[in-house]
Amino acid sequence: MAVSSTSRLLNGGARMPLLGLGTWKSEPGVVGKAVSVAIDSGYRHIDGAYSYMNEAEVGAAVKKKIAEGVVTRENLFIVSKLWCTFHALEDVKPSLMKSLSALQLTYLDLYLIHFPVGFQKVPGELFPVQEGKVLVTDIDYVDTWRAMEGLVDEGLVKSIGVSNFNISQLKRLLSIARITPAVNQVELHPYLTQPELVEFCASKDIALTAFSPLGSPGRALLNDSADPKDLLKDPVVKTIAEKHKKSPAQVLLRFHVQRNIATIPKSVTPARIQENAEIFDFELMDEDLQSLLALNRNWRVCQLTLLQDHQFYPFKDP
């Protein structure tokens, strides 16, 4: 089955493919090739962000695939994210326009508030730091959301959503939102299953996208509670993979799509990009899903502990 045939309906009526290509840490010089290989392999969802600093190359690769007739713009689902330095109302639209211009697109399928905490604007700095502290602001993400809604009104984005929001932040947002967030993109994998958040989002028809679905192997260790390489080598994951004659990565990705959760593995390696797409030709059994869920240890790759004293720091809840 083609990967593009498996998508989920968002609350605003658009469809989001359940498999997307992650592009964080995909360096300029290689990210374009990764996007091309992904589109050739059937991916129709590309996850990006202003802060990944590679949108121009992503956009060029997308444009080339459209020009070659491999795919149409309408069949693609392109995501970007509003970075923390642009939370002020007047900065939201200019920030989107920067991403659209880099991507050479006239609209995005989904635009997310990347993180609930805002940072001060310091020219050229994604993480403005002074004396070891990130220069944060108190701008309320609820106000940022009103500007995000304006982008939908203007037809510049089809859907809007959030990323790294916890349940209380979603509740606060829902209490004022004219447009319900379509998606919450959060870290999810068998070591961080977040059952309350998954249930809450389902109850509000907010779709989830799982980032770092492989546990972000190869990433510098940001958390000393587990080795980030463990997830792909976990004996339970390996046993399930052997049973289905699939790779551990394919099991970890199938774990999400089978639960109607989108997932966006990052790779710049053509063989892995292809491997990660081959997840629609097998089915995990209920007992497999239960075994994977039982691996939960509330272990996060992405903690951003530098921000933990901020009122909008989202990771205090388990």
Ligand SMILES: NC(=O)c1ccc[n+]([C@@H]2O[C@H](COP(=O)([O-])OP(=O)(O)OC[C@H]3O[C@@H](n4cnc5c(N)ncnc54)[C@H](OP(=O)(O)O)[C@@H]3O)[C@@H](O)[C@H]2O)c1
């Ligand atoms: N919203 C947010 O705050 C947020 C935060 C983190 C990530 N994200 C998004 O989620 C995407 C994925 O997360 P991530 O990059 O942290 O981690 P990930 O997708 O869990 O892991 C990526 C790593 O796994 C390797 N890999 C990929 N496929 C593999 C396979 N089949 N077998 C073995 N290794 C494999 C990649 O190596 P190679 O590239 O060398 O092949 C890369 O080192 C990001 O790229 C980004 O788009 C969003």
